[in-house]
Amino acid sequence: MKPFVDPLCPESLLQFIWLSGRFNMEGLATVSGEPLEIIHPGQLNRHAGPDFSAAQIRIGPLLWAGNVEVHYRSSDWRRHGHQYNPLYDRVILHVVFEHDGPEIGIPVLELQPRIPKFLLRRYRALMDSADELPCSRLLARVPDGLWEQWQTRLTAQRMERKAAVFTGWLQQTRANWEEVCLRAVASCFGMPVNTEAFRTLIAATPFSVMARQRHSLFGLEALLFGQAGLLPEHPADDYPRRLLDEYRFLRRKYQLMPMAPHDWHWLRMRPSSFPTMRVACLAALLHKEPHLFSAMLDRPGARELAALFTAAPSGYWDNHYRFDVPSVRTAAMGRQSVQALLVNAVGPLLHAYGAWLRNGALQERGMALWRALEPEDNRIMRGWRKEAVIARSAAGSQGLTELRQQYCDEKKCLECRVGKELLGFEGGVNGRVGEAAWQGWDGEGEEDDW
Structure with a gap:
């Protein structure tokens, strides 16, 4: 052998x-x-x-x-x-x-x-490519119509992937959409590096206890900061001292178990993204809208939804980013952070709820929200722009993110319509679609050698 x-x-x-x-x-x-x-x-x-x-x-x-x-x-x-x-x-x-x-x-x-030997050469060239996008030098020659169709499908696929996560949480919450909404929104408050920490925080804090504290911003801050393990053991300022006293009471009353402080990440992030600032903003939002999911369903458009999810934290955070560390000027969650929440939580939540109710119009609201929002500006999108691939809305940027993460990074060219087009699989049986795009790729001709 x-x-x-x-x-x-x-x-x-x-x-x-x-x-x-x-x-x-x-x-x-x-x-x-x-x-x-x-x-x-x-x-x-x-x-x-x-x-x-x-x-x-x-x-x-x-x-x-x-x-x-x-x-x-x-x-x-x-x-x-x-x-x-x-x-x-x-x-x-x-x-x-x-x-x-x-x-x-x-x-x-x-x-x-x-x-055909040229087909094997094409495939090997894609697999051996050191570029972030294996077919980057060929993208400009892909037909526009194919790009549009494939991106539309990728966007729908991305929406379904995100919505499926929330649908899965329904079993854990006994079909409580308010709790599912809280989990989804809290996950976005931790983006990009503290997503798991925020999920751990919400999992460690009973939903019923949070519901009892929503009438009081001070009570919510005490509960969430305490459960997050972010309250200092010996506070210097009066406000965190009072929060600590309140949390000790709540912890005894509800037999709570806080997170470990080392679960949170602080390095290489803007102060407005510090865990303390994001927890303060989450507490403010839950105090502002006691029934967040219901309020979300009542907001018809992107502007109204953005206003819904914008909430100013308590006055202590006007001049602090961390407990006991004064700051001249602070900033809460900005417009980009709110948009990220609309893209990653609200749109998929609407889609998932519509699917659960078998309500196509509600599902379409989630996709319409993506189309109404500006395209995201992140590392993946900057990479696509270098290849002259431009997203015109959040729907487009989500589709391109799906393409990059699920296909390009994994080199699943055989499952990608662009990859199959360039390899010749989109041209039908024994087709030669995409052949012109390969001229000059490796200096070899494209003779029909079998």
Whole structure:
């Protein structure tokens, strides 16, 4: 058996080649010489077992229906132990890039001499690219229509991904949308580095206890700062001393367990993003709107929602960023922070609630909110702008974020419409779509070499 080497055509690529018919189909035959006709390549199986199910293959005079397994070499069948696995008993065809024997009693189709070499070069160029975006030098040549369709789909995919998180919280809260809303909003108060810390804070603080304190901003601050572990043990200022006394009372009354102070991050962030400032702003918001989710549903547009989620903390924070450390001037959550909350919490919450109620209009409100907001300005968006890819709204920037995080960073080019376009998979069976974009990529021609 040959030693394993990094394959020229990995199985993921071979699966796409098989499914799309991106190989020379003239005179197909098994390695033993039997004529072969592909009636249907089957359906890709993402679970345990053979790679494709429900395939229909004519081999010689017989029409077979069953499964298809794909490997780089035919010897991989034994190397993977498929001969001992009953899930592979209904395999009717073994599709391989390179046939290295021996026969195992299942017809084998070797694709190596039938796959265009330029396709393998394209794929290898994308996988070996050191650029943050593997296809960055080719993006300008992708058709505008494809870009628009793909970004629309990515935006919807991003919305569904975010909304699914909130839907999952429903089981933990016994379908309490007010509590789900609080969790979502608090997570955004910690963005980007203290998201998990804020989630821990809300998980450690019973929702019913917070509800009892919402009539008093002082009570909410005492509860949240105490549960966050952010109150100093020996405060110098009068205000944190009174907060500490109040929290000790609340802790005994409700048998609370605070977080560890080291769960919070402080380095390399603006003072307005310090955990103390964000906890103070969260307390102010919960005091301002005792029923935040209901108030959110009543606000029709982006401007009204932005006003809803803007709340000034108590007076102590007019000249402090941290307890006992005076500051000449302070600033609470700014416009960009509120927009991030609308994008990451409010829009997906509306979508998730609409899906839960099976209310399409409410779901669309979440997407309409994204379209009404300005595009985000962050590291990912700055990277796209370098490639002359511009988002015109938060919907566009969320779609591009989805593309970068779920496809580009993972080099899932075979699952990306742009990647498949450049590789030629979007042009139909044996198409050559995207070929012009590769001229000059590696100095090689694009001759039709098989």
